[in-house]
Amino acid sequence: MNNDKIEQILNEHQGQAGALIKVMMEIQEENKWLPREVLVQISEKLEVPLSRVLRIATFYKTFSLTPKGSYQINICTGTACQVRGAQQVLDKVQELTGIKPGETDPDSKFSLETVNCQGCCSLGPLVEIDGKAHGKTAPDEIADALKKI
Amino acid sequence: MSEIIIQIDGREIAADEGMTVLQAAQKAGISIPTLCYLETLEPYGACRLCSVEVEVRGRTNLVAACLYPVEKDLIVRTRTEKVDRIRKVILELLLAHAPEARGLQMQEYAEEYGADKNRYEKEPSFCIQCGLCVRYCAEIKKKNAICFVNKGPTREIQFIPEIASKECWNCTECFPLCPTEYLQGVFVLTKALAFPANPMGPTSAE
Numbered sequence: 521m522n523n524d525k526i527e528q529i530l531n532e533h534q535g536q537a538g539a540l541i542k543v544m545m546e547i548q549e550e551n552k553w554l555p556r557e558v559l560v561q562i563s564e565k566l567e568v569p570l571s572r573v574l575r576i577a578t579f580y581k582t583f584s585l586t587p588k589g590s591y592q593i594n595i596c597t598g599t600a601c602q603v604r605g606a607q608q609v610l611d612k613v614q615e616l617t618g619i620k621p622g623e624t625d626p627d628s629k630f631s632l633e634t635v636n637c638q639g640c641c642s643l644g645p646l647v648e649i650d651g652k653a654h655g656k657t658a659p660d661e662i663a664d665a666l667k668k669i
Numbered sequence: 670m671s672e673i674i675i676q677i678d679g680r681e682i683a684a685d686e687g688m689t690v691l692q693a694a695q696k697a698g699i700s701i702p703t704l705c706y707l708e709t710l711e712p713y714g715a716c717r718l719c720s721v722e723v724e725v726r727g728r729t730n731l732v733a734a735c736l737y738p739v740e741k742d743l744i745v746r747t748r749t750e751k752v753d754r755i756r757k758v759i760l761e762l763l764l765a766h767a768p769e770a771r772g773l774q775m776q777e778y779a780e781e782y783g784a785d786k787n788r789y790e791k792e793p794s795f796c797i798q799c800g801l802c803v804r805y806c807a808e809i810k811k812k813n814a815i816c817f818v819n820k821g822p823t824r825e826i827q828f829i830p831e832i833a834s835k836e837c838w839n840c841t842e843c844f845p846l847c848p849t850e851y852l853q854g855v856f857v858l859t860k861a862l863a864f865p866a867n868p869m870g871p872t873s874a875e
């Protein structure tokens with residue numbers, strides 16, 4: 521956890537209740553997840569009740585309250601990707617990593633998530649590994665990509 | 670404050686500007702059933718049991734009486750067939766979650782509107798999401814020890830152990846507000862699992 525960076529984000533927005541979601545997103549981006557004590561710090565620094573921080577943190581899918589792996593795998597299960605075979609890709613990834621959507625493996629290497637339509641259906645099935653999009657993926661191709669990591 | 674004349678169930682009623690339909694009705698002795706409404710709290714509009722039909726310039730609409738402000742020439746009907754049916758279904762849905770709810774006159778309302786608590790498959794989550802506990806703690810006590818977490822079907826209330834372990838002992842004023850005993854149950858559970866300051870989620874130290 522990069523405490524300096526988190527502290528800097530918090531200091532920049534001291535007392536600004538209106539910046540709550542922005543601050544949470546920045547810390548999420550930086551740290552990949554929001555530990556409990558960070559939620560408490562956010563509440564104190566921005567002067568918003570912890571209850572509001574918790575409500576928002578559990579409402580939006582963007583925020584994670586559990587640690588994430590080093591590599592984030594997002595598989596689109598939107599309608600178009602689904603039709604183009606997203607399920608087979610998902611099955612393959614689950615088999616290789618041993619985790620289901622929403623989970624992180626014990627080595628904290630991979631986190632898996634299914635996502636909704638990403639807006640580039642003609643490239644489906646779409647898989648995003650650590651921010652890099654892979655289009656028209658086949659299960660074997662993704663398997664190769666994962667093994668190289 | 671200027672006076673506004675509205676019509677509720679055929680009666681002319683004088684209301685003050687800024688009042689809600691519910692307040693105007695109550696002032697005139699017309700009862701509208703409510704669950705999530707509490708005089709001392711901000712209106713919330715969660716349960717919709719107070720739904721009434723309003724007519725403005727010839728258009729009818731269904732609104733929550735506890736939120737809808739009075740306006741000139743407003744016509745309100747509190748017991749149409751449609752309104753009664755809506756209230757019945759709302760009660761039936763809530764009773765599927767909390768069949769034995771005693772508080773907030775749930776059972777009395779159920780009888781009045783002929784709601785059958787066995788109509789929908791039971792899904793005992795016990796909380797009817799009225800938000801009374803959360804709002805009372807935030808608005809009146811200003812402690813914010815209870816909050817709603819998650820969304821949709823998994824939305825639930827949670828005591829925040831860091832705060833509850835300090836504040837709740839001397840208060841518990843929210844307990845009698847809850848139409849079920851769910852709130853007390855959650856408190857006891859939180860106390861057992863997470864007091865005094867053992868955070869509920871994993872920390873980065875783990």
Ligand code: SF4
Nearest residue numbers: 796797799800802847
């Ligand atoms: S716990 Fe009780 S008071 Fe609180 S929201 Fe649920 S039903 Fe309402």
Ligand code: FES
Nearest residue numbers: 596598601637638
């Ligand atoms: S459905 Fe996957 S990108 Fe649209």
Ligand code: FES
Nearest residue numbers: 714716717719735
């Ligand atoms: S009392 Fe009006 S919505 Fe609950």
